[in-house]
Amino acid sequence: MATRRRDIELRWLYPGRTKRTWRIPWGLAKRIPWIVVPPKPPKPPPPDDTFPPGDRVGLNLGCPAIDVRGLAPLNLGVTACYAVRPTRRTYIVLNSILVVRLPDRLPIEVDAVSIAQSIDAWGATFDLSLCDPEQLELLKPNANGPREIEVTLNGYVWTAIVEAYNSRKEFVAGGVSISGRSRTALLAGPYAPARTKVAPLQRTAAQLVGEELASTGYTADYDTVDWVVPADAWYYDNTTPLDAISRIAEASGAVVQSDPEELTLRIRPRYPTSPWDWPDTTPDAVLQDDIVTSVNLQVVSQPLFDAVVVTGETAGKGVTVRVKRNGEAGTLYAPQVSHPLTNTAAVGAEHGRNILGDRGEQASVDLTFPLFPAPLAAGETGRVLPLDLVEVQASEGTWHGQCTAVRFDARTDGKALVIEQTITLERHYSDAD
Template identity: 30%
Template sequence: MWVDAKVADRRIKALWVSAAPPADIAPARSEWGVSQVADQSRLISSRLPLLVAIETRRRAVWGVSQIADLVTHLPGSDGLVLVATHVARRAIWGLAETADNRTYSPWGMGRIADSGTSVVVEPGDPNEPDAPVIIPILKAYIVINSASLSRVSNNLALPAFGLSMSIDDRSAHWTWSASLPLAALADIEPDAPGQLVELEAVVNGCVFRLFIQSVREREAFLGSGLAIGGRGLAAELSAPNYPVSAHNNIGGAMTAQQLAAEALSINGVPLGWSLDWQAADWLVPAGVWLHSGTPLDAVVTLAAAAGAYVQADPAARALHVLPRYPVAPWDWSTATPAVVLPASAVLDRGTEHVIGAGYNVVYVSGQEQGIRARVKRLGTAGDVAAEMIVDRLITHADAARGRGLEVLARSGARQVTTLETGVLPVSGLLHVGTLMDWTRGGVARRGLVRSLRVSVSVPSGQSRDPIKVRQTVEVETRG
């Protein structure tokens, strides 16, 4: 049973922006970032062309590379075997990288729900990096929802009736929409023609920075209003707000992460964006990287070459580059989930069954200065091949392995489960890329979050109904 708590003080419920709970009931909030440094790869240098097999141990780059004169066959713990069958040039690399999945664990202390009830959730020891956030099984979840929308330039509160923000693993952008009264039109006008208007939304303590990119007015006999929307801060880095430009490494070899960081600058001057690179990194020889597009396009292209994707931070000017499968689906059973969601905390559930061919091998190839690799799932015959992947950025076995893992992991039968729940203090938002458990009929299931949508509904007029806040996630699972 879900109970939306009534507002503690009726004076703060006149407008959405003033509907935050008083300071004495506001939750104490401290975000613990869980991250671990991956193993370091060793420098390999050879006077001859190399045949190399690179594997991964426990979501991190393994530290043992071997030089092979014919074919090296090194099975890994994640069930893949990668064999580089051709190297077109001399390879020198020694890259350390962080391959742990981005984890969000905002801890929420107990807070007063009304004069006689308090809900206290024990988050566990934040010093345990692998400890999941376990949402307790309760008969009722009492949450005092709060939401506000304001203009950043002058901190002007906007009386929104509803708000929605969403993102998925197919797009780096947060997209959003909101409903406002028609009288608020003057409050969202740009300071100068063509200038983006930045808003800040705060939902149950979670902050979003948003740009207005569309405004629609509506007038009718029974009512009028504004429908506004747009994208998050990453709109600064993409069309139509940022012009197309050329990106290359003609001047010398650079790693993929270095190329992405360079794309986020102009003549060596940073654009003000940070880069959180958690995917495979590899050396790209001089002249291989030739790209025309916006800075965000460049980062997305580099990430995709190694089977990764990009997510813009909801509130900061930061891009997160994440492996699409930090753990292969066939190894999910041995991994530690970041969040455990019980059935009692789920408001709605639906499942879509996706049928696809189950590939167990794929050939990945670069071009002029690239390598050719055969990526096979360990323990299989390697007799069902996916379509060959050709990408000029496949110049290293690490990139080939990441791309091959993505192809094999997403093949076969899978389910996409939609779960609706609240934004609880113990768990916060269930971000894309989170490995999570949930239960159905007493059976625990595990999967990766692929999309997130946060919605806010504000009662109109003199209604005494509380603000409703919901988050809906799509989770990819197997079996």
């Protein structure tokens, strides 16, 4: 029993050996296949957020800085311009009126004043109602000519000559009213004599204007294109100095305006800034619709001219200029114009620019609002004159227009003195806004 157990143990300790044969095949290896793995497609970009992150906000600072003490508004675009504009629930105006006779400054009592001026006339017209009819004797002409007066409305000054009066007598009511024009009327008929002239020497247009005002006490503010006029090219017959100056201004498409206060004539282009440049031009006045008490609009349509021919009239001294709007075909011509002083391409081009400014869809907009005295506070508008560029901030958006006429009215409304101005703006839909 012991021997058998040992045999078993030996077999477990020394297992039997088994022969195995291994064969490894030898031969040419297969070619490694060429595999091009395409790049992984990029991940699509994340969708744009409705609102950019706070450090990447583009600011459209489209509004002019508002000069309000202690306030630094952040104006963002046209809509925000209207939203953040300085508005007030109440506007208080302390109106004042003063009329004196010149040069002794004798006070004249009036209860109503109306002053009107437009770009189509060189001067303003005046109508005044006298409180005391006996003061009419103080304003009648004397040996030196018509009487001169000075009118001040809320600090703004005008001067005029008294040319006519009207006396009304009624059982209960009555009164005396006087009328006149700007003092530059003394350069026109019937006060200034008509003359005949030929300029024998070469002169510039500004020099020709200066010669018309020599020894008159009047000056010229010449603010338009100037050019050389050849000898003997400028002549006229039976013409007053003011009419001659107006004729010189017409050659470049300019107009003549009287300074409200001084003895000065202003010669300026009919369009100091072309309508297509109005939105990018600093305006002369800003008007908010909060202070407007009356609006009247009349649509005006003109063909969309893009070219015009301007020519001279004197053989050998004139030129012919074809003026075309930049960037346009130049195929729809405005009626041809001619002038004896179209002597250079520069004056012809300026005349043509002013002609092409009056084109396309337009509107004549009358706006009535108070005449705020200077210095102006936020949201207030002072005196506006013809040729001023006005920016109107309205609820429907901001737009620009050039003042073509203005009327100032001062009257007694019960016990209060009311002073308003009504301006007529030429608004362009085709070329501006």
